[in-house]
Amino acid sequence: MNGEEKQAGEVAGRRSALRAFIALGVFIAILAAVYLARPNDFLLYIKAFHVIAVISWMAGLLYMPRLFIYHSDAEPGSAQSETFKMMERRLLKIIMNPAMMVTWVLGLYLAWEAYAFRGGWLHAKIALVVLLTMVHVLFSRAVVNFAADGPRKTPRYWRIMNELPTVLMIGIVILVIVKPF
Structure with missing residues (x-):
């Protein structure tokens, strides 16, 4: 990466960070407005925002x-590989990380407030x-590894890893809806 590309990347990174802080501020303002306008329904809104965050996180x-399956087949340094790097980085930074954080914060609030x-x-x-968060961390490390053109896992490996979030999600949903114990 030459100096111009690095500088452009740093500017884009600062813009992304600014957008993330603005989005966080807007989200906090929405929560505050809901609390002030509908304090009796606040917990229901927290549940709704929690479900929205979970859906976003799971999508990622x-x-x-x-x-990763398609990226594993792309030649390192090729235009296709560089496109996958950008897509992976944006998915992680713009959707997955914020959604995971909101999921955790609101989920812990609900666990405390609604269920003690x-x-x-x-x-x-x-x-x-x-465990789902550990899968997220594994995927985050893979994004870093792909970005550095490091050693790659096979597409078969990523097909198997693709099933982990689904299995964990099924268990989580059953526990939440059925509350078996």
Whole structure:
């Protein structure tokens, strides 16, 4: 990467960080407005925003390994590989990371406020969400590895990894809806 490309990347990074802070501020303002306007329904809005964040996070967790499958077949340094790098980085930074953070913050608030951290189902759900977060971290490391044109896992590996978020999601949803213990 030459000096001009590095400088352009730094400017784009600062713009992305600014947009993320603005989005966070807007989200906090929306929560505050909901709390002030509808304090009796605040918990319902928190649940709704939590579900929206979970859907966004899961969309990223399900799409990212598909990108890795195709990226694994692309020649390192090729235009196709560079396009995948950009797509992976943006998916991670713009959708997955913020959605995961909002999911965790609102989920922990709900666990505290609505359930007082009681219930075996809740503890099991949190354990599965921790595992889902570990999958997220694994995918994040893969994005860094692909960006550096490091050693690549096979497309078969990524097809198998693509199933992990789905299996964890099924367990989480069953625990939340059925509350078996």
